[in-house]
Amino acid sequence: MAEPDSFKQQAEYLVNLLLGEEEEGDDPESCFRSLKCTEEPEEKQAISKLGHCLRELGDLINKEHLDPFTRDFQKLAEQEAVDQACEFFSNTVNKIFQEWTNGKELAVEQNLLKITASLGRQVANKMPSLVEDIKIVMNSFINSKLRSWLTGDGGWENIHIE
Template identity: 25%
Template sequence: MAPADFKTQTDLVVQFLFADEDEIQQRILDSIESDGEGSTEEEDDFDPVLVADKLRTIGDALNNDPRFGAVMSDLKTAAAKETLEAAFSHSVEALCETYSATAPEVAPEVQLIKTSVALGVYVAKTAPELKSKVQNALSSFLSNRVSGWVTQQGGWDKVRDLDE
C-alpha cells in the first residue's frame, strides 16, 4: 500500500466513522452493485465501513472515561481559534500517556489509534457542530502519526483484525 493509498483509505475510514446510518447503507449497496466489475483482490480486502465499525466500537467503549469530557472545552476553544488540529493532537497524546501507563504492553500506535478514534467519536457526539473539523483533524492525525505502522501491518483491513 503506497502512502497516497494510505491517505485515501484513512480518509474513507474516518468518513464512515462519522457517517450516519443512511450513508453507511448507501456504501454497502454501492459495493454490492459494483462487485465483480473489474475489482482486484487487493481492493476487495479493504472495506472502510468494516474498519470504521470496528474503530467506532473501540471508541464507544472508551468514551465513558471522564478525561474525554475534560478536553472538550480545550477543543471548543481551539475550534473557535481555528487551531483544532493541533489541540486534537495534543489531547490525544495527553490521553495516551495515561492509557500507556495502565497498558504498557499495547503498541504505542494502537494506543494512538484507539485514543484518537475514541476522542473523535466523543467530540462528534457531544459537540456536533465540530464534527467536520474533528473529522479532518482525525484523518490528518492518523495519516501523520500511524501511516507507517498501519502500512507495515498490511493496511487498515489488517489493523482492524488486531485484538490488542
C-alpha cells in the first residue's frame, strides 16, 4: 500500500495519464515522469490500466454541466484562486454525482472517480490552456476525497471500473 507521498505521486501519474496527449507508440516513461522509478511495477501497471479504462469511458458529462463549469473554472484560473478552483471542482463532481444517483445504490467512490476523470478530460479537451489548472484540482480531489477509499480497498490494483 502506498505511503502518503507515494500516493500523491501515484495520483499525479494517473491524472497525467488521463490528461496527457498520449500518442500510440510513445514511451509511457517519457510521458508520465511523475511516478518514481522505485514504485512497484504492479502498482504502476495497475494505475496505467485504471487510467486507460477511465479514458475509454468517454464523455460522461453532458453539455449542461460542462459549459458553465468550464466558463466559471476559467475565471477562477485567471484569478489564480487555486483553493476556490479546487472547491468548485469538488462541488461540481458532487453535484453531478447526486444527479446521477438520484436515490440509486451505486458504488460511490467509483462513480466519483469516473466523474472526476470525465470532467477533467472534457474541460482539458475543450480548453487546453486550463490543463495545468485541471491537473491541480483533480489531484487535490483524488487526494482529499478518494484517498481513504483507494488505500482502504488495498490500493490501485484492486480498483475495477466498469
